[in-house]
Amino acid sequence: MKTIHITDHAKERYVERIMNAEKVDIPRMVDQYNDKIYDDITKMVKFGDLVYTGCLLYTSDAADE
Numbered sequence: 001m002k003t004i005h006i007t008d009h010a011k012e013r014y015v016e017r018i019m020n021a022e023k024v025d026i027p028r029m030v031d032q033y034n035d036k037i038y039d040d041i042t043k044m045v046k047f048g049d050l051v052y053t054g055c056l057l058y059t060s061d062a063a064d065e
Contacts, residue, residue, distance in 0.1 A: 004042060011037050 008030070014037050015021045015029045030037065 004045060006038055006041050010041060014041060 011030045011034070012026050015026050015033070016023075018040070019029060019033070021029050
């Protein structure tokens, strides 16, 4: 599998939701577990199923199609 870029936002949401961190602990936990977070998210992408294939940018024109 190719190397993927994982945004800081994705890492923060992972720590918040999967690791059940409180808001004040998120930055510390992202730094502390950065490698584990990367590995886990990469596995989720690799073994996950693509669910949404529609338009990612909402415009009134896109809604009419």
